[in-house]
Amino acid sequence: MFPFCFEWVWDIGHAIFFGGFWYAISILGAGMTYCLLKAAYDTINDKGDSHH
Amino acid sequence: MVIDLDKCTGCGACMVSCMSENNVPFKEDESDKKLSITWMRVYKLTNGKSFPEAEIVYLPRPCQHCGGIGDHGHSPCVSVCPATATDYGYDTGIVSQIYTRCFGCRYCMGACPYHARHFNWWDPKWPEGMENYLSPNVSPRMRGVVEKCSFCYHRYQLAREQAIVEDREIEEKEYQTACTTACPAGAIVFGDLNNPAHKVHQIVKPDPHPDPMNHKVVGKSRNPKVFRLLERLGTNPKVYYMSDREWVRKAGDNYLKGEWENVKTHHGASSSHG
Amino acid sequence: MKIDRRSFLGLGLGAAAGVALSPVGVKLTDDSSIWTQNWPWTPVPEDGKITYDRSVCSLCPGACGISVKKINGRPVKIEGLDDYPINNGGACPHGISGLQYLYDPARIKTPLKKNGNKFEKISWDEAISLVAQKLGEIRKSGTPESLGLITGADSGSMAQLFERFMDAFGSPNTYNMPSLESNLALTAAALHGADRNLGFDLDHSDFILSFGAAIIEGWGSPVACIQANASRRERKAKLVQVDYRLSNTANAADKIIAVKPGTEADLALGICAVLLAKNLIAGDVNTSAFAAMLAKEYTPEKVEAITGVKAADMEALAMEFIKAKAPVAVPGKGRGDVGQSLREFAAVQALNALADRLNKKGGVFVMYPADYLSFSENVMDDAAKQGASKAKLAGSVNELVDKLEKDGGLSALFIYNANPCYALNNPEKVKVAMDKVGFKVSFSSFMDETALRSDVVLPASIFLERLEDVVSGGGLAKTVVGLCRPMVKPIFDTKHPGDALILLAQAMGDSIAQSFSWNSYDACLEQVTGKIWDTLSGDGYVVIDDKPPVGTPATDFTFLASAPKAAVPMGEGDYTLVPVDKMRLAVGSMISSPFAVKIISDKVLSGKYSVVEINPATAGILKDGDIAVLKTAMGKALVKIGFNEGIMPGVIGMPRGLGHAFNNPYVAGKGVNVNDLIGPVIEPGSGLDAAFGIKATLSKA
């Protein structure tokens, strides 16, 4: 899972597999962080009109 | 490993020797063989004819230590284990099993066509006092993990350590599996298939080239009396079987109607090249 | 302050986030997995220095050399001993399982005394004095001959020690359980004179004609025989098996001669007749009466009618046999122990004699018992002399059972190396007979069927705990004395039966004590094996002799000339039930280990059921896997049907060695004891139980 796990090898298989994995994870992470921060921001300077 | 099926008497010494060497547990009822942990299992095959034409053969089945398609080390079980708990030793050709890492998904059992892998459905339990005969060279397995024949890897380790200390190669007789040494009929021969000095190599004469008829297959025997189980699947086992009886050799694999006739002739023919 | 929903939710989330981010979760996950890798209830064997120790296995008469692997002196593995003259390196499943016997919690852990129908633990002192006192009373009453001994061992110092005790006590009533050894000795006595053994030189024969002998399934010295068979293949020596089912031996044979069960002797005699008729027999053996009998009773046609073997085939076989360089005929179907007749053994041996195969390389050796023991003169008082000179109660253990069951006759009985309440046919009758004996002393290591019925148990240490001389038996063509050495101190409060006997003798006092003046069995052994002790204790074995004996012994055919009748199976029914010996199942006084039971095929034992072999052709409405009722004149049992193309139609093969009834869930309560279904048929003259089978019926349960 991590380069420091002993069965890790720097080969194409690991590159593709974990490349994809960490990519997906970071997207989800980033997305959620964005939403949370944005929500916090909106809450502070409350725009009640954010309904639509 | 080569097993001479014509010598095997089905006495079961190999099974017991294996169990006692590798701390294999036992239950009160072991008659359901699908729940019975036997790293080495002796199958009984019949030729289907009636007395007195009937014939049987006993076929001992340890883990076949497959090299996988093209013998690249991707054994059916090794390639599927999600946790790298079973691995192929490129130096020894032995398929290992790390009990403390296996988490019991049993995918390897599904992938193995030989049913050489067994699951610990129960906690291993020895009658009070009997755990005294357990050997420290092989750790007893805990419930919920898969186990299988290791070609007595611990014996290899001991022999190797000795050899390293004395700075030399391991000798043939130094590393023999428990089933081999136990067999009263001397039906099991064990050694390094790649070492021309070893008896197994001399019997099997493995063909280093891919089989022209099926490129998945490597290391086919050039001895017409010798065959492997399910060779056509391309599992490339390291266990070879030997028999003078044609019906026995045929039973080692699956053939379409009429196919055997050509295959058996080819079998001999393959000794021509390589 | 007032906590409103917002701050409350906020706090909640904060806490959750906090825990999630803290290392607690990770740590717990990791620890839990480490815990699963070291579950306290999964044993961790103690490591240590590896050593190997050599000894001899005495579980069966095979007498194989074994090598015991130890860790810090703790035995962990048994393997065959390389270069041992009997099994050089090979081993059988039972020997390898030896350690399971050693540590078995089901062993008898202390001396026991029957109290009502329960056993209570007693000390060795109590036990010895109790037995001594009981025996003392018997001697006082002036009937020392009413002490009996049933034993399995017939050779070695232990056998002689028991004999010595019986003599010193004053009783002739020693009986051996039927074994291949005893049957061969009986045969030799009938044909060549008393006190001889027969050894079959399978290693050098080029044509083995086996009359049902399960040569690779436990006959004789199992490992030696299996190795002989393996070498036979390399030597291109032929094996012809006379049998009514595809035993593993028959399967390994080059040819099978299918005979009706129980007609092996007739075939042998038929072949003799052919040889005589063709005048192909050796030398000038006086065979007149015998020859006449054969010419009359065993014409090829008659033999064909009896055995089912075509006359032509029999003649061809006879010719093949006599033309072979080194042929040998082997008697004793199955393991050659129970259900054998002297007629059959003698007929086969007669064939060997006529073919001039006695004392020839690759033939039969008529050997004198290994004479390496020198006991000092036995001290016998008058009572002893009188008693010992009295006639035996019966001619054989089977006849003894009859006698006891009818009108008793023994006031005390020793049982050593024997389990008659299981191993003899119709054990129920044996139990009744046993109950007629006032006082029974068992020297067993396990609470088997017979020990259960005894009044005192003097638990024996098993072979891994004792020093003993073990003589090769089992029809081997050589005599090897091996030394069984203690691999560990006794695990439980058991004693070497030799020591128990010595203690007992000394407790009895006067003449008996004088006969047993050693202070331990070990000392006794060293003394009586004087001539060979040094080599024995040094090399671990002594080869007494492995060459063909010189000269050709005379053969007396009178027993056969009297045209003894063949045993007829009891009762009626469309099937003949025959016991089947399996290599993986221990028989006689030996009980299968958990490992042995584990490797039994599910075509032999299925759950609680014995699986019987039956040819589909004669199975009638029964299907493979059905549960059926097997009925004989002796009783009935529930069995599972196992279709087997390899058995003669009309014959039911039932595994021997199952159905033990005592408290050990791993090896007992599994299947049926085939002996329960078979009644003894005593052969006149030999006293052997010649019941090779019994008529039976099968019906769907």
Place this chain on the structure above:
Amino acid sequence: MLDDALIPEGAKRCAFPIFIIGIIIVGAVLLWGVYAMFLCWFKGLNQTNMNDYYGFALWIWADLAVIAVGGGAFFTGLLKYIFKVDDLKNIINFAVIIGFICYSSALLILAIDIGQPLRGWFIFWHANVHSMLTEVAYCLSCYFAVLTIEFIPNILENRQVNKVPFFHHLAHNMHEVMAVFAATGAFLSFFHQGSLGGVAGVMFGRPFAYREGLLIWPWTFFLFTWSAAAFGPCFTLMVTKITEIITGKKLVGDKTVNLLAKISGWMITTYIIAKIIDTVYWAFVTVPSMGFELGHFYSNNGFYGYWILITEVILCGVVPGLLLINKSTRENPTTRTIAIILGVIGVCLNRWVMVLQIMAVPVMSFDSWALYIPSWQEVATTILPVAYGIILIAVAYRYLPVFPQELELNEPADAAAQN
């Protein structure tokens, strides 16, 4: 009612006590399953009827099945957020909830199925990237995260929760970027649905399972993804139908239903064509090369015959496909429902075959068929997720605005109720 405050504005729900009674009844079944689950955890897998021939059995089938039918979530999401098929907004929430249930169930079942649950995480930590199961585990858990993310806004829209400005804004913002999540989800789903197929396809020791393929991916990889996308919506529609029957309300407009049904129909048809091609190639090229005739896999045993192949491919594949692409049968509620049900059965049957029949077929010439019947513990733990699903749907339906169309579709009923 005491939970009025939580019920979506204007929506009508059954009386609270009735609701609770319903929950209790289903909850009883749930507890039964939980009991069995703990038996398996504490006593070990000897509680099951699995054996060394059946390392994979009922549970793995259940896993594959729920994930297949759960495929409706990713596919609907894909269509809605990426291909902007806007009509699907009326069913997307529900699709997500069903997906959430399916995937959480799958993870739970896996946690029971493995012999060493406490070491389950080794599959991540000591990952063997060549194993299809590793791929499954990764994508499965990642996609489960996606589903949770997709589910959250719906929860936050609960009347009370939504009053909290932060949650209100969070829900809003998550809707904004949902396309990104949906895309990631689709990507992940493609792989784990596929690798579930790969699990069987790569077993070259098992001729019944083995398939040739593209690069490292056997054909079953693509077939599984495809079938999940094809039959998943059927399941979504089926559950919607059931919910409608139970609530006695129309919850999703016919336009949406028919649209989804149509898409599903075309997917099924195309899938089944591919499946037939695959089967034929496997039967007449792959398998003979290993020495087997097709008949070997469908004879000499008491259960598996050609019937199972025909049922899966024709009756539960071709038939629903055609019924759903044909306008008249699609828009006829009866035939549509029949097609949908057949479809769901079909995909489940396919997963059964690809798990249990593989284990049953003898490979060594001297081996024999192995059949198996699950123990009650296995059955109970397999029913557990169903009960849990029912409860979750009930609660979600009661307290969350799951169906945007609910009010408009049920106005007359509401009006009637008001006067």
